[in-house]
Amino acid sequence: MFTPKGKFDWYELMTSDTKAAGKFYCDVVGWTTQEVTAADSPAYTTFNLGKVGIAGMLTIPGHTAWVGYISVEDVDAHIEKIVEAGGKLLRPATDVPGMLRFAVMSDPQGAAIVVYTPKMAMPPTERPAPPTPGTIGWHELYTSDLEKGFKFYHQLFGWTKVSDMDMGPSGTYRIFDEGDRKPMGDGGMMTKPAQMPVSAWGFYFNVDSIKAAVDRVKSGGGKIVNGPMQVPGGAWIIQAQDPQGAMFALTSNRE
Numbered sequence: 001m002f003t004p005k006g007k008f009d010w011y012e013l014m015t016s017d018t019k020a021a022g023k024f025y026c027d028v029v030g031w032t033t034q035e036v037t038a039a040d041s042p043a044y045t046t047f048n049l050g051k052v053g054i055a056g057m058l059t060i061p062g063h064t065a066w067v068g069y070i071s072v073e074d075v076d077a078h079i080e081k082i083v084e085a086g087g088k089l090l091r092p093a094t095d096v097p098g099m100l101r102f103a104v105m106s107d108p109q110g111a112a113i114v115v116y117t118p119k120m121a122m123p124p125t126e127r128p129a130p131p132t133p134g135t136i137g138w139h140e141l142y143t144s145d146l147e148k149g150f151k152f153y154h155q156l157f158g159w160t161k162v163s164d165m166d167m168g169p170s171g172t173y174r175i176f177d178e179g180d181r182k183p184m185g186d187g188g189m190m191t192k193p194a195q196m197p198v199s200a201w202g203f204y205f206n207v208d209s210i211k212a213a214v215d216r217v218k219s220g221g222g223k224i225v226n227g228p229m230q231v232p233g234g235a236w237i238i239q240a241q242d243p244q245g246a247m248f249a250l251t252s253n254r255e
Contacts, residue, residue, distance in 0.1 A: 006157040007178040007186075008139055010069035011203055012114070014060035015244045018045055021057060024242055028216045028250070029205045030134045033057075041096070049134040052127050064245040067104075068139065068201050069114040070157060075101045078115050078156070082107075085152055107152050109144045111199040131206045137235075137251040138204035139187030146191050149199070150174055159186075165232065184233055202239070204249040210236040213250050228255070 015021040022033040022045060031047040031054060047055040072078040075093050083089060086108030093103040102116035130137050143149035153159045153176070162175040162185040170193075175185040192199055207213040210228045217224060217240050225247070227238035239249045 005071050005073050006159070007071060007180075008068045008136070009071040010114075010116075011055040011136065012067050012069065013047075013055065013057040013065075013246060014067065015057060015064050015242075015246060016059065016061060017244055018043070018057050018059050021242060021244055021246075022047075024220045024222065027220050028213060028222070029207060031055075049128060049132075054127065054134060054136070064242075065112070065200075066203055066246055066248055067112050067114055068203060069102070069116050072115050072117055072157075075103055075115055075117045079103050079105065081156060082115070085156060087152070107143075107149060107199070109149050109152075109199040111141060111143060111149075111201050113201065131235075131251075131253055133206050133208045133252075135206045136203060137206040138237075138249070140202040140204065140249070141187070141189040141199070142192035142196055142202065143189060143199045144192060146172060146174060146189055150176065150189055153189075200247075202247060202249050204237065204251040207250050207252045209254045210238060210250065210252045211255055213252065214238060217250075230255070 013021060025031055025047060026033060031049060034046050034048055036046050037043050042058060045057045046053045079089055079093060082105050088106045090106060091104035093101055095101045098119055100116045100118045102114050104114050106112050128135055141149060159176045159178055162177050165173040167173050171191045174189045176187055176189060178186040214224060214228060221243035223241045225239045225241055228236050230236050235251050235253055236255050237249060237251045241247055
């Protein structure tokens, strides 16, 4: 579950129906689910790829969304830095005994993130490398202010700009690197569409084939919002909504 500090390291689905959402994503992405609830803790489910955890899921009545966890050296110190930089604390730092300490926050433009520090008792795990189906393929920030948004993540987590792409009327698409120097970067940032009410992060899950995945999304009760379309570099993507209303995206090197 854990990678070097300052990177997206875990992904969590907040949903109104974990059983239905679990079946949907297992069918669409190829994950399996596992209950990992400890005594006196809320019910929690992990999405696994083989024996390795990729993401988690829990019930939040009236709220459906994916959120990303960014690992940091010291949660409490980072809370102060984020607030000083214009972000907001949405849920105070909380301990999950033996596992992690986390806080739910937002960046200055309102996009939700979770910052967390793993407990040393939890050993590192090796995940398959992207673009293996079931891994995380891309991170995308839709923000109300691209320059200020990028500056925040650069200052707080050390992310750097790889390149800017001109998307015409849609503005600039900024590709960023989390520090591992991938040739194509780790994700992109762009000005959010006018119809999008708030800034938000989106996450792309790798699948075997976009066409096949589209069929699985539709047959599972999901909705295709955008795509399929081919993007620079040759990958195919779709953006979609699960049956409970959470937005997500899929990517594949195969149409």
